[in-house]
Amino acid sequence: MASHDIRAEADRAGYARAGDGYSYSDVPGTGLVGFAALMLALAGAWNVIEGILAIGDSRVYANESVFVFSDLNSWGWIMLLLGTGQLLAAFALLAGSELGRWFGIAVAFLNALGQMFFMSAYPLWAVTMLAIDIVIIYALAMYGGKRLRTE
Secondary structure, eight states, X not given: OXXXXXXXXXXHHTOOOGGGSSOSOSSTTHHHHHHHHHHHHHHHHHHHHHHHHHHTTOTTSOTTOOOSSSOHHHHHHHHHHHHHHHHHHXXXXXXXXXXXXXXXXXXXXXXXXXXXXXXXXXXXXXXHHHXXXXXXXXXXXXXXXXXXXXX
């Protein structure tokens, strides 16, 4: 679908153009992809902090946590790597990379799985991060890619 067709659809749907003074973009989904990139960056930064705290045997986590496999130190390294990947994906998305979109979906999926396994350390936070990952995957799968590029 060409970009001029998307603009025509946006006009028919009632989206305002940027020249009208009250719209960010005339392409639906631009804001949601920007939100996904921001959430990836925030989740990545938090996972990096979470990983460093777990590696350093901080007293932030519960003492009697039982993990699916391994120990808190190993999960700290996993969270540190996931957080670094999320930060890279966020910067790639902000640069407009198609590869960044797919990498963002993959990293958000892996983080969702990691949060499910990390749930014994911080249950409420893990469920919150899981919900954010689902929103990120939805935004990047539905609105990312060539539809957001203009000529």
